[in-house]
Amino acid sequence: MSFLANIDRRVFYWILFIALMVPFLNPIGFPIKIAENTRDLYEGITGDSVEPGDVWIINFGYGVSAWSECHPGVTVCAKALLREGAHIILIGPHTDYELTYNHLLETAKEDFDAAEYGVDWVFLGYITGQEAAIAQLASNMRSVYPTDHFGTPLDDIPMMQNVNTWHDVSGVLSSDTGDWGGYFLTMWQEAYGVPMAQIGIAMLGSTGIPRWLAGNYFGMSVGSRGGAELEMLIGEPGDAIIAMDSISVSHLLIVIAVILANVGLLVERGRGS
């Protein structure tokens, strides 16, 4: 049994790589229960929470590598806001922000096709400067973004004509792999009381959920699982629900690997003593 503690890691990687593909070919259909934090997020961007014409910011605080974690949630939120008649400002601090923007136009194609650029949504593009830039965005958007991503001055964009400070924004959705949600939390939510929620990777659950419990975030979507829950809430299964079986299998494999390695280690120790 002691060989279990010394299995070549490549064997495990091969098993994992193949096992992750199987659920895509033959879906298992593990049940998905909707968490309260996800439900709060969805309810905060639908129904009575949003009035037509409200302006919301969606921050792409994630790069291409985290699409599987963050993008399904962002897609659902963009769809929900557009269907409520809200206007969306899209920004991104990652250098591959343009790929994420184009991907969103594909994954929420019907809703963006039905909306009009400059009237229902605007893509302001890249933002850098961390906390200072987010603080400045709250007091004067035009100083951070003189133009949108395509070079059009903000004053020439119909949707942006009366939008320049936090006063003009109804809420913020920050989708993150890192700190940008925290910047919006300190510079917008805490400073001015602007409602905000986070669509974070699974790792951010441990910092985001306490903020949701404390009332700083009105909701929080955690990882692909949160994305899958949002897809269920809007009633349109997408990438996250499809991927959840595979993710569950990966978690199961990790648990099995940990148990096997520990059994091997204990046997080895037993022999040693």
Add this chain to the structure above:
Amino acid sequence: MPYPTATLDVIGLWTGWVLMLMIYSYPLYKENPVYRFAEHLYIAVMLAVSLTVNFSNVMRMCITPLMQGDITMIVPLVVGLMIYAMLIPEYRWVSRYPIALLVGAGFGLGIRGSIGPNIQDAIVSTITRPTDGGAMAWINFLYIAVGLVCSVLYFLLTYEHSGAMQVPTRVGRLFIMVALGAYFGNTVLFRFTMLTGRAQFFLQVLKLIPM
């Protein structure tokens, strides 16, 4: 999303597929020239993209307004250029001023908004008893409250961890270990989710599952 039909898109898709396998050749086989080529290519492309995006941003934010007559833009431009003085050993001291400015502004802004959500609200949320949710909510509340108090006590280094302090500090250490383990577990599982995305992409390019 339909499978791309334009030639360039298809080439891009397959290039991504091949490069992905080149990168995975490291964990699935061993370090090899194919992996190293893909790794270097990735770093070079990311650096080029980052440089281009940031240079364009400086042009948009600073140079263009300056050329249009906004002379105040000279200030950030000069302060930004001062950072590059660190490349010249005898003028390295010049770079300390913009760095001091950045660190000072960062701290100032950070402190302004951090106390409320990160300390005050977190404490209030921790000591507020649950009003609904039944027994599970109470267990959760007590677990968090005990964990918080004991973990904080563990860092109380002005008293020896003996006598009345021994049990709570040991419990605190256990909570910290559990928290760090959970955080590490979350990190690993996030990487697995990324791997799941790659597995999906692998099958999509081969048209075994829809895009």
